[in-house]
Amino acid sequence: MTRVSVYSAALVACVAATAMIVASIATPNWVSYSVTTAQGETFEKHIGLHKSCSNLDAPACRDFPYAELCQAGEERYFCSMWRTVGFMASLAAILCLAGLVGFAVILRGGKYKRETGWPFVGGMLSLVAVVEFVMISIVAYLFENDDQFTVPGWNLDFSWYLSTVSAALCLLAAAGLAVSAYLLPPEEGYEFLEDPLDA
Template sequence: MTRVAVYSGALVGFVAATVMIISSIALPNWVTYSVTTANGDTLQKRIGLHKSCSSLDDPPCRPFPYRELCQEGQRYFCSMWKTVGFMAAVAAVLCLGTLVAFAVVMKGGKYKRETGWRFVAIMVSLVSAVEFVIISIVAYLYDNDDQFMVPGWNLDASWIISTVSAAICLLIAVGLAASAYLLPPEEGYDFLDDPIGS
């Protein structure tokens, strides 16, 4: 059965995964373009889920995808990218719900810990699934959209962080399920000595 130590370890891992998810949403580092000119200057453009930053623009950052991009035959890209941004927000909300589920199950006593692992594992699996969909869509757009065909574009830190976070969530779900079936019951009953029979 799942024990407090198992839940505690899973919670620590899930908090780390949640921080990674929020960081990947906040940082504009999903896809990055970097090239060094003949003069030795480095030109950079960083694309995040909601904003794009460029060393050539003033101000350097602006909302992404921007209106001009969406009107120049890139409506498919814009729709997909906005869907990714929305799904990332859903993943963050699911993370908060999962943290509440962890708290309820861990504080609910032995019975809730023994039976609540299914709900927690399903929530963590759902977060992982949403994240895998997000990183898959971004990878697909990176591989197939014309704007990324110019050499110098790369999937960057936010994509990597999100991938690691999704993998951690998947491992947590598998670990909770495995511990529920493989570990002996928590704090089993002890037989008392019979003072009359001795």
């Protein structure tokens, strides 16, 4: 039987995961490049799901992937995959928000909704985790295999790790809900009344 305390802990994990997803979408720090010259100058480039920022460009940030990158034959694959990751990140954020609504309905619905509602929010959290694990896997694959990242100095950055932690949190929360539903005894179970005839 899933209790209020278990749902509350899962809700906190879901809120944290949602915040991490939104932060990873908003910050251009999925893959970064940093190198320091012999003169002590540091050149940096940070790539996000929708923007690329560099201290070499005239406007510091611009849309990514940019048009000239996607016109080359082999790079069209990279652009398609990168845009897919951006779409999946937005989908994960929407699914997290739907999960938060599910938590609100279940927590306000009483004991019966807590007993029967865990598969919905657990399934939603699992789905978010799957979408995020696919996202981070695609980015890791592109990082390892795309020619533009072969120059030394590139590394997976903060947003990629944030999304990984978010996926793990969702998965742990879903597992916690499922385990508690089967292992914890019912809350406020029925109490047998004393038979007045036996007194």
